Amino acid sequence: MNATSNNPWGTGRGNGKTVLLGEHAVVYGMPAIAAGISLGASARASAAERSSIRIGEQSSVAGDDSELSRALEQVCGELGAGPHSVEVEVNLPLGSGLGGSAAIGVAVARALLAARGEQEGEARVLAGAAAWERVFHGNPSGVDAAAAYSGSCIWFTKAGGPEPMFVAAPLELAICLAGPPASTKQMVENVRQLGERRPDLLGKSLAGIEVLVKNARLCIEAGDRSALGQLMNLNQMLLAGLFLSTPEIERACAVARDAGALGAKLTGAGGGGAVIALAEASAAPLEAAFREAGFTAFSTRIAASPAAGVKL
Ligand code: PMV
Secondary structure: OOEOOOOOOEEEEEEEEEEEEOOOHHHHOOOEEEEEEEEEEEEEEEEEOOOEEEEOOEEEEOOOOOHHHHHHHHHHHHHOOOOEEEEEEEOOOOOOOOOHHHHHHHHHHHHHHHHOOOOOOHHHHHHHHHHHHHHHHOOOOOHHHHHHHHOOEEEEEOOOEEEEOOOOOOEEEEEEEOOOOOOHHHHHHHHHHHHHHOHHHHHHHHHHHHHHHHHHHHHHHHOOHHHHHHHHHHHHHHHHHOOOOOHHHHHHHHHHHHOOOOEEEEOOOOOOOEEEEEOOOOOHHHHHHHHHOOOEEEEEEEOOOHHHHOOO
16 A cells, blocks of 8 residues: 555445345336445545555555456546545445445545545535446446445435435344345346336336335335335335346245245345345344355344434
């Protein structure tokens, strides 16, 4: 690393995320509901003579033609920052539909702004993260970066951006990794190609998903977890109809439902990666069932909104 010791380090963090409902449809302008999870990425950045970036074991310097160095160049360009030395730590499985790349993009954008002594604002951080994401994703909707920034539950549309959501009762989720990660860019492209071949199928599926997402918002605002779980199951069916599921994802969903999950579905791009399961109370039994079935699993909680406990 070639950071000059006199240059201050700025630090920043980005959360991983889970899409509760609406992935892929969100690329076509439909709403999605997403939430930040506690795992994520943290970055530190310092002005340097030449840009360089290290993420865990992987490192890259300006001009080496890697995606990493191009992504850093794009974020620096977007934020009007000169060359920087950047170090990133990630405690989230990458490429699994948990928004790893957006978490890194948000962390890097925040660290760059902090290193420059600039006030961070949502628009600036999201613009920086979007520049990062475009290198890896091609055509990201922005939902990942918005959830990585907010860390809590959001309603997201491409046109309207993120909107904080009221969460009446906490949502306990078990998350498992159902097979090797798939490329988000590839899965989004597969859906686009399917839409070219079968516009009727894609159109009807997107309309169906939109209805589910809108109803899910009402469930989350009312604290109706059972109904939310059923909507998640239906969303999984529609995603499977778009060829985004795999036998391992279906097996993981079945394991979770057999263990008492209110609903289970893939989250993110599909084709592998993560499955989320909504628990009635604690997610521990679902996490245990996933592990018993041979999956890597963990639990996370989407907290209720602060005002949710207040009796009106
Ligand atoms: O696979 P992930 O975590 O990057 O999730 C992407 C969500 C999609 O809707 C599939 C793509 C997007 O840009 O919104």
